Amino acid sequence: MDIKSDLAAAVGNTPLIRLRAASEATGCEILGKAEFLNPGQSVKDRAALWMIRDAVAKGTLKPGGTIVEGTAGNTGIGLALVGASMGFKTVIVIPETQSQEKKDMLRLAGAELVQVPAAPYRNPNNYVRYSGRLAEELAKTTPEGVLWANQFDNVANRQAHIDATGPEIWEQTQGKVDGFVSAVGTGGTLAGVGMALQPKGVKIALADPEGAALHSFYTTGELKAEGDSITEGIGQGRITANLEGFTPDFSYKIPDSEALPIVFDLLKHEGLCLGGSSGINIAGAIRLARELGPGHTIVTVLCDYGTRYQSKLFNPDFLKAKGLPAPDWLDRGPSSIP
Numbered sequence: 001m002d003i004k005s006d007l008a009a010a011v012g013n014t015p016l017i018r019l020r021a022a023s024e025a026t027g028c029e030i031l032g033k034a035e036f037l038n039p040g041q042s043v044k045d046r047a048a049l050w051m052i053r054d055a056v057a058k059g060t061l062k063p064g065g066t067i068v069e070g071t072a073g074n075t076g077i078g079l080a081l082v083g084a085s086m087g088f089k090t091v092i093v094i095p096e097t098q099s100q101e102k103k104d105m106l107r108l109a110g111a112e113l114v115q116v117p118a119a120p121y122r123n124p125n126n127y128v129r130y131s132g133r134l135a136e137e138l139a140k141t142t143p144e145g146v147l148w149a150n151q152f153d154n155v156a157n158r159q160a161h162i163d164a165t166g167p168e169i170w171e172q173t174q175g176k177v178d179g180f181v182s183a184v185g186t187g188g189t190l191a192g193v194g195m196a197l198q199p200k201g202v203k204i205a206l207a208d209p210e211g212a213a214l215h216s217f218y219t220t221g222e223l224k225a226e227g228d229s230i231t232e233g234i235g236q237g238r239i240t241a242n243l244e245g246f247t248p249d250f251s252y253k254i255p256d257s258e259a260l261p262i263v264f265d266l267l268k269h270e271g272l273c274l275g276g277s278s279g280i281n282i283a284g285a286i287r288l289a290r291e292l293g294p295g296h297t298i299v300t301v302l303c304d305y306g307t308r309y310q311s312k313l314f315n316p317d318f319l320k321a322k323g324l325p326a327p328d329w330l331d332r333g334p335s336s337i338p
């Protein structure tokens with residue numbers, strides 16, 4: 001019998017899927033780690049599970065306790081679902097600008113939602129800082145304990161990728177992986193997989209969207225952000241605790257105009273329905289493949305499922321308003337088949 005004891009046991013061990021067009025165009029094997037197949041449909045289920053387990057082990061969180069987090073969405077969905085399966089309540093602070101689908105899913109997953117206006121980190125009402133204060137408040141009246149997950153600076157997040165994602169990639173490729181590419185939200189995925197695989201000789205590359213400051217940091221030493229991106233969940237402006245102690249071998253700046261056509265082509269021709277950050281990652285994998293040359297195996301992350309972005313990434317009106325390319329077939333009306 002092959003039975004998972006609960007939802008938490010179903011997190012991780014995701015397949016690697018060969019990305020056909022990207023592989024053929026580069027002469028490399030470009031493989032996507034299908035994180036959208038996690039129970040909460042994103043890579044963040046892993047961080048959620050590791051942060052909860054860590055808090056339970058430390059005694060911060062006892063049965064009936066509450067998890068609080070400021071999140072752009074996916075971590076909240078992971079925390080709410082894994083939390084529910086382990087008997088915890090979840091309160092999520094989210095910027096108003098995030099997609100309606102993610103907010104609906106968070107409510108469905110049982111999270112209580114606190115929406116705040118989007119504000120930079122230096123503003124005390126930034127969603128992350130707001131969630132920290134809320135956790136302190138709730139702790140005063142919650143004897144079962146409150147975990148402020150604090151995914152950006154809680155290194156139990158990257159530990160998930162040191163313990164699981166990195167070793168899974170090594171085993172699934174039988175050690176043949178030459179390169180790994182990831183964008184950064186918290187840095188858990190990039191630094192965690194990096195810490196697991198860089199010592200084995202795997203080249204690690206950052207794929208940074210416009211509007212993020214890390215490409216500038218790793219190439220010039222200065223945290224400088226320019227431009228803008230419609231991708232959600234990625235684009236960091238500071239060195240988080242999860243990024244500390246890790247340096248990628250390569251770094252690429254990827255504009256949306258390079259990443260989005262990859263997302264549309266994968267849906268139309270390879271049946272893969274992905275969010276925008278996966279497009280940034282795959283564009284980065286293609287750049288690393290060109291840097292290393294044909295014959296290499298490059299792994300990247302397919303972070304989350306595309307249905308989460310139907311009103312934005314897959315909405316021709318939204319794309320046109322942003323001056324981004326929208327494929328003709330996205331515009332198609334009802335079927336002409338009677």
Ligand code: PMP
Pocket residue numbers: 042043044072073074075183184185186187188189190232233234275277278303304
């Ligand atoms: N893609 C999406 C859609 C995400 O929500 C996140 C996490 N915020 C990431 C990528 C980046 O993952 P990490 O936090 O591990 O850097």
